Amino acid sequence: MVMDDKTLLEVKGLKTHFPLDEGLVKAIDGVDFSVQRGKTLCIVGESGCGKSMTARSILQIVQPPGRIVEGEILFRRPGTNGQPGTVVDIAKMDPKGKAIREIRGQEISMIFQEPMTSLSPVHTIGDQIGEVVRIHNNASKEEAKARTIDVLERVGIPKAADRFDTYPFQLSGGMRQRSMIAMALANTPSLLIADEPTTALDVTTQAQILDLMRGLQQELDMAMMFITHDLGVVAEIADEVVVMYLGLVVERGTVDEIFHDPKHPYTRALLRSIPRLGRATKARLDSIKGMVPSPFDRPRGCPFHTRCESFMPGKCDEILPLPTTLSERRDVRCLLYGEGDGAVGRTESSKVLENVG
Amino acid sequence: MSSKPMASTPPLLELNNLQMHFPVSSGVVNRHSGVVKAVDGVSLTIQEGETLGLVGESGCGKTTTGRAILRAIDPTGGQINYRRADGQVVDLATLNNRQLKPYRREIRMVFQDPYSSLNPRMTVLEVVSEPLRVNKVARGRDIEDRVAELLRRVGLRPEYMRRYPHAFSGGERQRISIARALALNPRLVVLDEAVSALDVSVRAQILNLLEDLQDELKLTYLFISHDLSVIEHICDRVAVMYVGKLVETAETSKIFTTPSHPYTEALISSVPIADPRMRNTRTRIKLQGEIADPAHPPSGCYFHPRCRFATEKCSAETPPWKQTSNGQWALCHYAGEIDTKGILDLESSAAD
Numbered sequence: 001m002v003m004d005d006k007t008l009l010e011v012k013g014l015k016t017h018f019p020l021d022e023g024l025v026k027a028i029d030g031v032d033f034s035v036q037r038g039k040t041l042c043i044v045g046e047s048g049c050g051k052s053m054t055a056r057s058i059l060q061i062v063q064p065p066g067r068i069v070e071g072e073i074l075f076r077r078p079g080t081n082g083q084p085g086t087v088v089d090i091a092k093m094d095p096k097g098k099a100i101r102e103i104r105g106q107e108i109s110m111i112f113q114e115p116m117t118s119l120s121p122v123h124t125i126g127d128q129i130g131e132v133v134r135i136h137n138n139a140s141k142e143e144a145k146a147r148t149i150d151v152l153e154r155v156g157i158p159k160a161a162d163r164f165d166t167y168p169f170q171l172s173g174g175m176r177q178r179s180m181i182a183m184a185l186a187n188t189p190s191l192l193i194a195d196e197p198t199t200a201l202d203v204t205t206q207a208q209i210l211d212l213m214r215g216l217q218q219e220l221d222m223a224m225m226f227i228t229h230d231l232g233v234v235a236e237i238a239d240e241v242v243v244m245y246l247g248l249v250v251e252r253g254t255v256d257e258i259f260h261d262p263k264h265p266y267t268r269a270l271l272r273s274i275p276r277l278g279r280a281t282k283a284r285l286d287s288i289k290g291m292v293p294s295p296f297d298r299p300r301g302c303p304f305h306t307r308c309e310s311f312m313p314g315k316c317d318e319i320l321p322l323p324t325t326l327s328e329r330r331d332v333r334c335l336l337y338g339e340g341d342g343a344v345g346r347t348e349s350s351k352v353l354e355n356v357g
Numbered sequence: 358m359s360s361k362p363m364a365s366t367p368p369l370l371e372l373n374n375l376q377m378h379f380p381v382s383s384g385v386v387n388r389h390s391g392v393v394k395a396v397d398g399v400s401l402t403i404q405e406g407e408t409l410g411l412v413g414e415s416g417c418g419k420t421t422t423g424r425a426i427l428r429a430i431d432p433t434g435g436q437i438n439y440r441r442a443d444g445q446v447v448d449l450a451t452l453n454n455r456q457l458k459p460y461r462r463e464i465r466m467v468f469q470d471p472y473s474s475l476n477p478r479m480t481v482l483e484v485v486s487e488p489l490r491v492n493k494v495a496r497g498r499d500i501e502d503r504v505a506e507l508l509r510r511v512g513l514r515p516e517y518m519r520r521y522p523h524a525f526s527g528g529e530r531q532r533i534s535i536a537r538a539l540a541l542n543p544r545l546v547v548l549d550e551a552v553s554a555l556d557v558s559v560r561a562q563i564l565n566l567l568e569d570l571q572d573e574l575k576l577t578y579l580f581i582s583h584d585l586s587v588i589e590h591i592c593d594r595v596a597v598m599y600v601g602k603l604v605e606t607a608e609t610s611k612i613f614t615t616p617s618h619p620y621t622e623a624l625i626s627s628v629p630i631a632d633p634r635m636r637n638t639r640t641r642i643k644l645q646g647e648i649a650d651p652a653h654p655p656s657g658c659y660f661h662p663r664c665r666f667a668t669e670k671c672s673a674e675t676p677p678w679k680q681t682s683n684g685q686w687a688l689c690h691y692a693g694e695i696d697t698k699g700i701l702d703l704e705s706s707a708a709d
Contacts, residue, residue, distance in 0.1 A: 046556040046557065046558060046559075047527075047556055172647050172648075173415075174647060175647075202414035202415055202583060202648075203414070203583065203585070203624060203627040203628055204414060204623060204624065204627045204644045205414075205647075206627065206629075207626075207627040207629075207641065207643060207644075208643065208644075210629070211643070229556065229557060230629065231557070231631040232586075232628065232629030232630060232631045233629050234631070235629060235630060235631045235632055235633045235635070235636065236629045236630075236633075236636060238633070255633040256633050256634065259631065259632060259633050259634075260633075260634070269558065270557055270558065271631070273557055273558050273560070273561035274557055274561075274586070274631055275561075275564070275586045275587055275589065275590035276586060276630070276631060277585060277586045277589055277613065277625070277628050277630065277700055278589075278613060278630075278700035278701060284565055284568070285561040285564055285565055285590070286561065287558060287559075287561035287562040287565060288558035288561070288562075291526045291528055291529070291558075291559060292526070292556070
């Protein structure tokens with residue numbers, strides 16, 4: 001387990017599979033990336049590409065029968081007195097064990113997409129946030145309340161002391177999402193995972209929440225893993241971007257590289273298919289042909305070959321490419337750039353080829 | 358039924374001071390305690406063959422307006438003047454169910470969520486042919502031929518017509534919804550967030566399909582959406598709503614470059630731009646606070662508590678409709694006088 005100081009989380013060759021009656025669903029089938037301390041990593045992809053499942057795997061909250069079958073999730077725990085903390089492998093932890101429960105909600109916390117369904121409707125906002133504080137800090141009710149009000153103020157909820165006793169249904173969508181953020185931040189985690197936190201919100205509210213998250217990140221020096229399908233949001237908030245397709249990371253790079261020098265045909269097609277404000281109107285959009293294949297019926301070889309405009313018959317439908325490193329922290333999984341060098345530290349290529357063939 | 362003689366360039370549909378007020382009742386005896394003005398005096402026109410975008414945030418009344426046009430709900434005031442193919446103008450708001458029947462064939466709707474808008478117990482054939490059967494347009498073998506033709510037109514394979522909706526992806530389901538809407542050769546299609554639930558790559562396919570169908574079939578669209586980049590892409594004209602009121606209408610090219618209402622300006626400014634290089638060079642106009650509660654709207658202009666140009670006049674007097682020098686209409690005391698920023702102003706410093 002070698003991980004440099006700047007890296008907070010490193011995911012290597014992660015695979016999460018769901019053995020269902022209908023067949024094996026490979027929700028995640030080879031995910032490699034790392035999150036750097038204090039930086040924002042965006043995971044982008046269409047529905048069903050495994051981006052939410054990646055987040056759930058990191059917290060070990062994959063619903064059964066799904067489970068992590070392969071790979072490592074290395075996380076550096078916070079150190080004391082400037083000493084680097086120890087590195088643990090979350091993938092090896094028992095989903096119900098003590099070890100992961102110490103990390104969940106304390107060192108890594110998560111914000112979910114739908115603020116209405118992820119908050120309890122029968123508990124007050126104060127109760128729900130206070131619970132997080134009490135469980136992890138052994139705090140008394142009074143201390144927890146003071147901390148809760150403090151964190152509610154921090155996320156910009158006006159009259160925080162009065163809102164302590166309100167129920168989620170009494171709050172607007174934006175205020176609920178602020179409460180969710182407050183709950184996630186109550187224990188000042190070193191990594192915040194946000195799963196489509198602004199998708200259910202209106203544009204003006206979304207702009208407010210993105211600003212808030214950016215501000216809080218700087219203030220608390222926290223790393224963020226931001227999951228979204230909205231490329232506009234990615235461009236606003238990301239430092240680095242991971243593009244996923246059918247359970248695989250197909251491309252990884254800085255936000256500028258992804259938007260201005262995309263390598264993978266999927267990334268290129270995605271960027272071309274969005275209408276852009278202020279650009280020539282009424283021109284036809286470039287769309288990607290076909291649709292995301294069913295998870296029960298994954299294409300052989302590169303999973304994108306059925307929709308790819310650079311499809312090479314006899315190659316793409318046979319060989320599953322491995323990530324090819326283009327430069328430091330930049331790789332692409334496409335046969336146009338080689339069959340992959342496997343430099344990111346995974347099972348050797350022959351083994352993967354065997355699995356495909 | 359009220360009929361008017363044909364004007365020189367008559368619109369296909371004209372909303373005149375449309376109102377939809379929902380009563381609010383409270384307490385054990387359900388006492389009438391107020392009204393929510395979901396749609397409060399909306400007037401707009403839709404020309405034949407054009408795409409009008411209706412944009413606004415959740416709760417602004419855009420969907421209610423769409424439903425009122427279809428008479429899925431009964432408006433509490435105002436007129437919905439629809440011009441028939443023979444040139445006669447009828448006010449749909451005054452018709453009863455029986456009188457409405459012919460118009461229900463001509464105005465159709467496509468809903469947002471392709472997962473809940475198709476009956477899971479009906480095959481695609483049944484879903485798409487239902488309007489044909491109900492209206493006795495086709496029978497027997499004809500039905501299947503019509504459905505096959507419709508499916509082909511929206512880019513689906515007719516062989517799949519005996520399958521159930523669960524066998525299709527979101528984008529395919531939305532194509533089925535569009536096929537159903539087109540079954541009776543409508544003149545006006547109300548698209549209520551028709552692409553909002555779709556993935557980026559599929560959304561582009563459906564937008565292209567809608568444009569092709571409009572060209573082929575001379576359709577008129579009312580395109581309801583909260584997504585400004587989609588609105589800009591597909592619409593000829595745009596109408597912006599805020600808390601039940603229309604606040605601005607203009608041609609698409611104008612509204613994005615020179616918005617005349619401060620709310621339009623803020624909406625445009627809030628859209629995330631898919632270019633990281635723009636991140637630090639853009640000046641964003643941020644709205645403070647939240648959307649007003651339509652049951653207890655603010656005094657004067659509904660937008661004044663969040664407006665960066667607001668004066669005392671704005672909180673005291675209801676603004677009139679004003680036309681700016683370049684032909685845009687805005688519900689603002691200071692329309693045309695204030696320096697609102699359009700998409701190009703926001704980007705100007707980022708030019709590279």
